Amino acid sequence: MRYVLPVIIMLLAVCCLRAQPATHGNNLIDVDGHVINAHGAGVLYYNGVYYLFGEIKKGATWFVPNQSWEDYRVPAGGISCYSSTDLSHWKYEGVALPAITGDATSDIDTGRVMERPKVVYNSLTKKFVMWLHIDKNDYSYAHAGVAVSDQPAGPYTYLGSVKPNGQDSRDMTLFKDDDGKAYLIHASEGNNTMQICLLTDDYLSPSATYSRVLVNRNREAPAMFKSRGRYFLITSACTGWSPNAATYAVADSPLGPWKEQGNPCTGPNAETTFNAQSTYVLPMDEKGSRFLFMADIWNKTDLPGSAYLWLPLQVDGDTVTIRWIDQ
Numbered sequence: 001m002r003y004v005l006p007v008i009i010m011l012l013a014v015c016c017l018r019a020q021p022a023t024h025g026n027n028l029i030d031v032d033g034h035v036i037n038a039h040g041a042g043v044l045y046y047n048g049v050y051y052l053f054g055e056i057k058k059g060a061t062w063f064v065p066n067q068s069w070e071d072y073r074v075p076a077g078g079i080s081c082y083s084s085t086d087l088s089h090w091k092y093e094g095v096a097l098p099a100i101t102g103d104a105t106s107d108i109d110t111g112r113v114m115e116r117p118k119v120v121y122n123s124l125t126k127k128f129v130m131w132l133h134i135d136k137n138d139y140s141y142a143h144a145g146v147a148v149s150d151q152p153a154g155p156y157t158y159l160g161s162v163k164p165n166g167q168d169s170r171d172m173t174l175f176k177d178d179d180g181k182a183y184l185i186h187a188s189e190g191n192n193t194m195q196i197c198l199l200t201d202d203y204l205s206p207s208a209t210y211s212r213v214l215v216n217r218n219r220e221a222p223a224m225f226k227s228r229g230r231y232f233l234i235t236s237a238c239t240g241w242s243p244n245a246a247t248y249a250v251a252d253s254p255l256g257p258w259k260e261q262g263n264p265c266t267g268p269n270a271e272t273t274f275n276a277q278s279t280y281v282l283p284m285d286e287k288g289s290r291f292l293f294m295a296d297i298w299n300k301t302d303l304p305g306s307a308y309l310w311l312p313l314q315v316d317g318d319t320v321t322i323r324w325i326d327q
């Protein structure tokens with residue numbers, strides 16, 4: 001009898017330890033036991049290694065008054081990088097692009113916004129190119145910033161920011177096609193319309209070729225991927241840090257035309273993207289049917305406490321499905 005209680009406690013402890021790292025809403029832990037700090041993340045797959053880049057959120061969350069939406073903020077903490085060969089064990093590689101302090105005129109000052117970093121490799125220049133959303137606390141600046149490195153994990157040198165073709169750029173992502181062309185996909189026109197802009201061959205500047213898609217649909221948090229020659233674009237609605245329903249669109253070419261579809265999510269809380277917001281879709285096989293849907297579970301009043309949701313995404317013809325699974 002005296003062994004029963006310790007055995008029950010041990011079994012409970014083992015169950016908790018097994019369940020915790022893979023349960024959505026808990027933060028991901030790196031191989032050193034630290035919470036992964038990489039929000040609004042993207043992944044670069046290079047030479048058999050996955051590199052995860054994301055926003056470093058640290059410090060107190062505060063509220064910016066007199067905005068038309070719930071503008072909660074933390075200082076820009078720069079961009080982190082983690083590496084993994086199995087998507088499960090993540091090694092902290094350090095700060096890929098640091099924020100600086102004390103220069104309010106700089107795009108990457110801690111007083112600014114540095115969000116949604118994405119990295120692609122340019123095989124012509126042999127450089128790794130990062131784009132990210134650069135803004136002021138009231139989101140009036142609406143620029144896309146670009147940084148470059150010779151190494152996948154960085155450090156990245158910040159080159160500056162632009163309004164692509166004179167247009168707003170807020171929530172954004174990158175997509176690199178099989179033909180080597182890369183695109184900047186960005187919420188524009190006061191977040192009313194998404195724009196897809198072909199980057200120059202070195203990926204360092206927007207070209208003059210761009211299209212306006214999801215016109216007046218008020219979408220953000222774009223994540224683009226390709227499956228069997230078809231292009232897919234997942235987006236969210238614009239509700240600040242609060243979750244809403246994702247939708248997706250399908251096209252024959254990155255520049256469109258894009259045909260809007262419904263919500264890819266199924267299961268409990270599908271109408272709020274399982275309480276999360278899209279950030280990236282990572283291909284998981286050569287056939288183009290299995291993907292990893294990566295999203296943020298924002299905690300708006302404690303932004304560093306935000307967590308991650310990673311779920312399998314399946315493509316069947318033109319149908320995208322993200323099915324809830326508990327772990």
Ligand code: DGJ
Nearest residue numbers: 040115171220221240241
């Ligand atoms: C929603 C965006 O998707 C986030 O990246 C962030 O910019 C928040 N809005 C800010 O409210």
